[in-house]
Amino acid sequence: MARGLLMVFTGNGKGKTTAALGMAMRAAGHGLKVCFIQFIKGGWRYGELDAVKRFEGLIDFHVMGQGFTWKSDNIEEDARLAREGWDFARAAIASGSYHTVVLDEFTYLLHYNMLPLEPCLDILTGRPAGQHVVVTGRHAPERLLELADLVTEMRAVKHPLADGIKAQPGIEF
Amino acid sequence: MARGLLMVFTGNGKGKTTAALGMAMRAAGHGLKVCFIQFIKGGWRYGELDAVKRFEGLIDFHVMGQGFTWKSDNIEEDARLAREGWDFARAAIASGSYHTVVLDEFTYLLHYNMLPLEPCLDILTGRPAGQHVVVTGRHAPERLLELADLVTEMRAVKHPLADGIKAQPGIEF
Numbered sequence: 414m415a416r417g418l419l420m421v422f423t424g425n426g427k428g429k430t431t432a433a434l435g436m437a438m439r440a441a442g443h444g445l446k447v448c449f450i451q452f453i454k455g456g457w458r459y460g461e462l463d464a465v466k467r468f469e470g471l472i473d474f475h476v477m478g479q480g481f482t483w484k485s486d487n488i489e490e491d492a493r494l495a496r497e498g499w500d501f502a503r504a505a506i507a508s509g510s511y512h513t514v515v516l517d518e519f520t521y522l523l524h525y526n527m528l529p530l531e532p533c534l535d536i537l538t539g540r541p542a543g544q545h546v547v548v549t550g551r552h553a554p555e556r557l558l559e560l561a562d563l564v565t566e567m568r569a570v571k572h573p574l575a576d577g578i579k580a581q582p583g584i585e586f
Numbered sequence: 587m588a589r590g591l592l593m594v595f596t597g598n599g600k601g602k603t604t605a606a607l608g609m610a611m612r613a614a615g616h617g618l619k620v621c622f623i624q625f626i627k628g629g630w631r632y633g634e635l636d637a638v639k640r641f642e643g644l645i646d647f648h649v650m651g652q653g654f655t656w657k658s659d660n661i662e663e664d665a666r667l668a669r670e671g672w673d674f675a676r677a678a679i680a681s682g683s684y685h686t687v688v689l690d691e692f693t694y695l696l697h698y699n700m701l702p703l704e705p706c707l708d709i710l711t712g713r714p715a716g717q718h719v720v721v722t723g724r725h726a727p728e729r730l731l732e733l734a735d736l737v738t739e740m741r742a743v744k745h746p747l748a749d750g751i752k753a754q755p756g757i758e759f
Contacts, residue, residue, distance in 0.1 A: 418746055418757065420600075426738035428595055428605035431612065435604025435634075438611055440756035442637030461608075464615030467640040512756060545757065564743035565599035571737040573591055583613035583685055584591065584718060 417544040418562040419537055423520060423553035426569035433515045433547050434461055441471040445512035448473045448505040452498055452518045452550075458586040473511075477501060495527035509541040520550030523557065534560055590717040591735040592710055596693060596726035599742035606688045606720050607634055614644040618685035621646045621678040625671055625691045625723075631759040646684075650674060668700035682714040693723030696730065707733055 422429040430451075437447040449465065449472055451458075457476060465474040477498030499522065506514050522528050537546055538560055548557065558564050580586065595602040603624075610620040622638065622645055624631070630649060638647040650671030672695065679687050695701050710719055711733055721730065731737050753759065 418754075422601055424741070427593075427736060428601060428608075428738045428740065431608025432601035432605040432740075433608065434611050435601075435607030436757065438607050438637040439604065439631075439633030439759070442633035442635065443756045444636075445756045458612075460612030460615035462615065463617075464611040464641075468637075558743065561744060562746045563600060565601045566739075566741040566743050567601065567605075568597070568739040568741050569737075570731065570739050571734060573735045581591075583616045583618045584609070586612070 417540060417542060417546070419540075419560060420545065420547045420563040421520075421553050421557060421561045422547070422549040422565050422567060423551060423558075424566035424568050425551055426567035427572065428567045429549040430461075430517050432565070432567070433517055433549050434464075436547060437465075437472050437513065437515060438468075440513050441468045444471070446471055446473070446510060447513045447515065448511045449475070449515040450498070450502050450505065450517065450519075451476045452478050452495075452516065452522060460583055460586055473505075475501065492527050495522045498522070499528055499533065503536050506536060506540050506544070506546065509544065511544060513545040513547060514540075515547045516549070518550040519548050520553045520557070523554050524550075524552040530554060530556060590713060590715060590719070592713075592733060593718065593720045593736040594693075594726050594730060594734045595720070595722045595738050595740060596724060596731075597739035597741050598724055599740035600745060601740045602722040603634075603690050605738070605740070606690055606722050607637075609720060610638075610645050610686065610688060611641075613686050614641045617644070619644055619646070619683060620686045620688065621648070621684045622688040623648045623650055623671070623675050623678065623690065623692075625650050625668075625689065625695060633756055633759055646678075648674065665700050668695045671695070672701050672706065676709050679709060679713050679717070679719065682717065684717060686718040686720060687713075688720045689722070691723040692721050693726045693730070696727050697723075697725040703727060703729060
């Protein structure tokens with residue numbers, strides 16, 4: 414029984430985005446198509462951006478909400494960008510072209526109420542049969558966890574940024 | 587201050603190996619060299635094996651202990667394979683050729699006492715300056731966690747194998 418799974422990587426520890434990247438890599442290694450959508454705060458992460466170029470035709474990589482500031486002064490602009498990103502993501506899901514769709518750091522859009530929760534969850538649970546969706550980010554809403562088939566909490570037992578060591582290329586981005 | 591980190595992904599949840607793969611991908615995306623060594627039980631995992639071929643010259647991928655049975659009847663043979671794998675890994679670390687060395691599922695060799703713990707930890711902590719080492723696997727020894735700079739526990743909140751859904755290509759391997 415192979416069925417599409419809704420997977421969530423959440424928690425405050427390191428490894429959520431990289432685990433999603435690793436899954437994309439595995440799927441692509443099997444010749445399966447992946448749509449990887451990042452809902453990031455701030456700039457591009459060149460590490461993954463350059464790496465996925467090696468999987469042309471297998472991993473479609475998109476960055477949404479470039480310049481997202483989240484809890485910014487301009488809440489309307491944030492909400493507009495969130496809707497735009499989500500429209501793109503739901504079209505990717507609905508296309509049925511992908512073995513796996515990754516919504517990286519998507520939880521923030523739900524957590525900060527930039528998108529209405531239940532309609533979003535309806536899209537995720539109503540995805541094409543056999544399609545996997547991976548959602549990453551802190552503060553995953555409880556309802557999302559309830560509906561997910563797989564949930565891993567990446568729990569920060571020790572984190573070097575807490576020790577005053579700065580973020581490094583190839584590690585943090 | 588950029589210094590090499592000792593990172594551990596442990597816990598019983600999904601995402602340890604994939605997070606290490608994602609980190610390898612990020613580093614390679616920055617043009618940094620990675621040595622990825624898997625200490626696996628049983629067969630090859632073709633997903634990652636095929637994917638890393640796209641990073642030739644950047645990700646060196648090795649599978650050690652092919653046929654490892656762990657707690658098998660033939661404990662001496664297991665210990666011999668463990669030492670062989672570890673000798674290879676420590677040579678990779680000592681070479682200083684790598685930005686990051688990944689010891690995937692290495693914790694089992696320590697947990698099952700197939701290698702002497704303290705001499706292994708001495709090698710890890712005495713690695714070339716600036717080099718990152720990532721260790722993954724369940725049952726990471728407490729001493730390893732103490733010495734690590736970064737520890738994430740991948741905690742299984744929900745796991746589909748527990749619900750009787752079988753492992754799928756591109757997801758579990």
